[in-house]
Amino acid sequence: MENSFTINNLNLFYGDKQALKNINMDISRYEVTAFIGPSGCGKSTLLRCLNRMNDLIPSVRMEGDIIFDQENINKDKIDVVQLRTRVGMVFQKPNPFPMSIYENVIYGLRCQNIKDKNVLNKVCETSLRKAALWDEVKDRLNDNAYGLSGGQQQRLCIARAIAMEPEVILMDEPTSALDPIATAKIEELIQELKKDYTIIIVTHSMHQAARISDKTAFFLMGEVIEMGETRNLFHVPKDKRTEDYITGRFG
Amino acid sequence: MRKLNIKDIILDGLTYLFSSVSILILITIFIFIFQRGFSSLNLGLFTSPYWSQNYYGTIPESNRIFESDVNFDKNEFYSEKYGIALKDDFNARNEVIVVISYIHPDSPFNQLINASSGINEGKLIVAEEGMIVNKISYITSNGITRSAGPVLKQNAEETIKTINQSIQLDSAFIQTQGGGIMGSLIATLMLIFISLAISLPIGIMTAIYLNEYAKYGRFTPWIRSSIELLTGVPSIVFGLMGVLVLFPITAIFGANGTSIFLGGLTLSIILLPTIIRTTEESLKVVPDSFREASHSLGANHSQTIFKIIIPAALPGILTATILSIGRIIGESAALIYTMGTYISDKPELLKGATSLAVQIWSIMNGDQPNFGLASAISIIILVIVLGMNIGVKVLTRSKVKQW
Numbered sequence: 246m247e248n249s250f251t252i253n254n255l256n257l258f259y260g261d262k263q264a265l266k267n268i269n270m271d272i273s274r275y276e277v278t279a280f281i282g283p284s285g286c287g288k289s290t291l292l293r294c295l296n297r298m299n300d301l302i303p304s305v306r307m308e309g310d311i312i313f314d315q316e317n318i319n320k321d322k323i324d325v326v327q328l329r330t331r332v333g334m335v336f337q338k339p340n341p342f343p344m345s346i347y348e349n350v351i352y353g354l355r356c357q358n359i360k361d362k363n364v365l366n367k368v369c370e371t372s373l374r375k376a377a378l379w380d381e382v383k384d385r386l387n388d389n390a391y392g393l394s395g396g397q398q399q400r401l402c403i404a405r406a407i408a409m410e411p412e413v414i415l416m417d418e419p420t421s422a423l424d425p426i427a428t429a430k431i432e433e434l435i436q437e438l439k440k441d442y443t444i445i446i447v448t449h450s451m452h453q454a455a456r457i458s459d460k461t462a463f464f465l466m467g468e469v470i471e472m473g474e475t476r477n478l479f480h481v482p483k484d485k486r487t488e489d490y491i492t493g494r495f496g
Numbered sequence: 497m498r499k500l501n502i503k504d505i506i507l508d509g510l511t512y513l514f515s516s517v518s519i520l521i522l523i524t525i526f527i528f529i530f531q532r533g534f535s536s537l538n539l540g541l542f543t544s545p546y547w548s549q550n551y552y553g554t555i556p557e558s559n560r561i562f563e564s565d566v567n568f569d570k571n572e573f574y575s576e577k578y579g580i581a582l583k584d585d586f587n588a589r590n591e592v593i594v595v596i597s598y599i600h601p602d603s604p605f606n607q608l609i610n611a612s613s614g615i616n617e618g619k620l621i622v623a624e625e626g627m628i629v630n631k632i633s634y635i636t637s638n639g640i641t642r643s644a645g646p647v648l649k650q651n652a653e654e655t656i657k658t659i660n661q662s663i664q665l666d667s668a669f670i671q672t673q674g675g676g677i678m679g680s681l682i683a684t685l686m687l688i689f690i691s692l693a694i695s696l697p698i699g700i701m702t703a704i705y706l707n708e709y710a711k712y713g714r715f716t717p718w719i720r721s722s723i724e725l726l727t728g729v730p731s732i733v734f735g736l737m738g739v740l741v742l743f744p745i746t747a748i749f750g751a752n753g754t755s756i757f758l759g760g761l762t763l764s765i766i767l768l769p770t771i772i773r774t775t776e777e778s779l780k781v782v783p784d785s786f787r788e789a790s791h792s793l794g795a796n797h798s799q800t801i802f803k804i805i806i807p808a809a810l811p812g813i814l815t816a817t818i819l820s821i822g823r824i825i826g827e828s829a830a831l832i833y834t835m836g837t838y839i840s841d842k843p844e845l846l847k848g849a850t851s852l853a854v855q856i857w858s859i860m861n862g863d864q865p866n867f868g869l870a871s872a873i874s875i876i877i878l879v880i881v882l883g884m885n886i887g888v889k890v891l892t893r894s895k896v897k898q899w
């Protein structure tokens with residue numbers, strides 16, 4: 246299968262501290278790839294490399310290649326804004342903007358200076374439909390997004406990312422702030438979305454990784470210990486450390 | 497049984513004692529000001545000028561009786577012959593005055609013709625209730641012109657009695673009461689407008705630069721601490737700087753001395769540290785997750801700032817504005833140099849005037865300090881500042897954790 250991302254020899258430093266050590270990884274298209282591992286192991290950091298969100302942190306230094314669509318995105322020259330429209334992101338805590346539901350969904354389009362009302366309305370509807378939120382909010386698109394429940398807010402954030410028509414959606418522990426029912430809805434949604442998008446999800450829950458992902462990468466201390474088909478990784482881990490982690494001996 | 501610890505008792509006692517002393521001081525200030533100022537406080541204060549206007553007018557002939565069905569108080573004295581009622585009163589300096597308390601619609605006092613030379617000569621004087629009567633000249637049956645009124649130490653009753661015995665009235669010397677704050681009120685509003693128009697854009701943009709563009713810059717901490725240092729500079733020093741440094745700027749626009757413009761410029765510099773700090777605090781409160789989400793959706797830096805960060809920080813920016821207005825209303829030292837102390841009833845941008853606070857200074861600085869008016873203005877300032885502070889409280893409370 247075609248690769249969405251190819252990562253070669255990626256090293257990342259926060260000041261003097263090395264957070265990612267020599268990462269090599271292929272991420273396939275139209276699949277769900279899960280990153281698991283204990284806290285501080287570098288999985289979120291790697292995720293944020295994929296749309297250059299680490300640029301917002303001033304002390305970060307990166308070495309190595311991240312190939313996306315035949316282009317190395319770990320260069321100064323690339324258009325970060327354009328990259329981010331192609332690689333969307335959903336965060337740990339639902340973080341809608343303090344404005345209406347409608348404005349939230351079309352915020353990315355507005356930033357691209359798209360002003361055509363018909364286009365905006367259409368994108369808003371399709372995005373909310375894809376995020377399985379349309380039926381719940383179609384009558385109150387102009388209400389403040391903070392009137393929604395946590396799970397709805399997170400699906401709104403997914404809709405907001407989808408509105409940009411990205412190729413990849415990065416999800417950084419998208420369900421860690423949600424209750425089990427909302428979590429189940431999001432997981433169901435991810436299954437639906439992977440038909441159209443490549444999804445990379447960081448999760449603390451090994452059960453979630455096992456339920457929803459096709460491939461899983463296990464991180465420890467900034468290194469990828471093991472990566473493979475989710476089924477294989479959970480049933481016949483090759484590395485002792487992976488086995489210890491998934492059987493709950495640490496972490 | 498609780499053990500009584502002498503040390504604890506002393507400490508507790510001191511705490512209660514000193515806190516009640518501070519509350520007592522506050523209450524005393526309020527009671528003092530209200531007692532002195534409350535009687536001077538009325539709506540006319542806001543609309544009347546400070547300086548009294550003098551009018552000298554000739555009174556037309558009249559040969560009828562002006563009957564009136566108005567019920568006069570026993571301290572009001574009505575002349576049916578001329579259709580005017582006078583009463584005794586005190587002015588703000590507690591001097592005895594005679595004021596007009598009623599004018600009959602057809603009274604000759606409604607047709608006074610200005611007799612003092614100047615551009616207004618020959619024009620109609622609008623005599624109003626509340627004006628001070630200084631002198632009324634009348635013609636006796638012998639055809640001699642005599643005077644009545646306070647200039648001859650007559651009170652209202654005596655004045656009315658005297659003119660009732662006359663054949664005809666000749667002229668009247670009347671003046672408006674004055675002592676109002678209209679000029680200072682307008683000057684203060686102009687001052688608020690000028691200072692905010694200059695300092696808000698500069699202050700807000702500086703705060704945005706410090707918090708959003710140069711957050712981790714090498715010089716940012718230095719800039720920030722120098723701005724904080726400015727907060728501690730006494731305002732009179734800013735006033736001095738205004739005279740020396742900012743006056744040439746106002747001179748370009750045609751000011752040739754103290755002016756509201758110069759005061760506004762000086763105040764806008766005094767306000768900058770407060771505005772920068774308050775705005776920066778409110779920008780800091782905007783969660784980073786908003787910035788991340790905006791960037792992740794392909795917004796660039798300035799889109800993120802102007803579409804997300806500033807709207808989210810708006811309550812804080814509003815707080816900065818209100819605090820600034822409070823500061824402008826309360827400031828006096830810096831304005832004495834830059835705006836002058838001469839109370840102007842028709843303030844102009846490039847001329848000197850007083851703000852409300854400086855008007856207090858001017859009133860109290862004269863030969864006859866006017867405690868009543870000064871206290872009345874103090875009450876007005878106190879009420880405005882109190883309102884501002886409550887506004888800030890309400891705003892910051894409604895801001896609390898929407899996200």
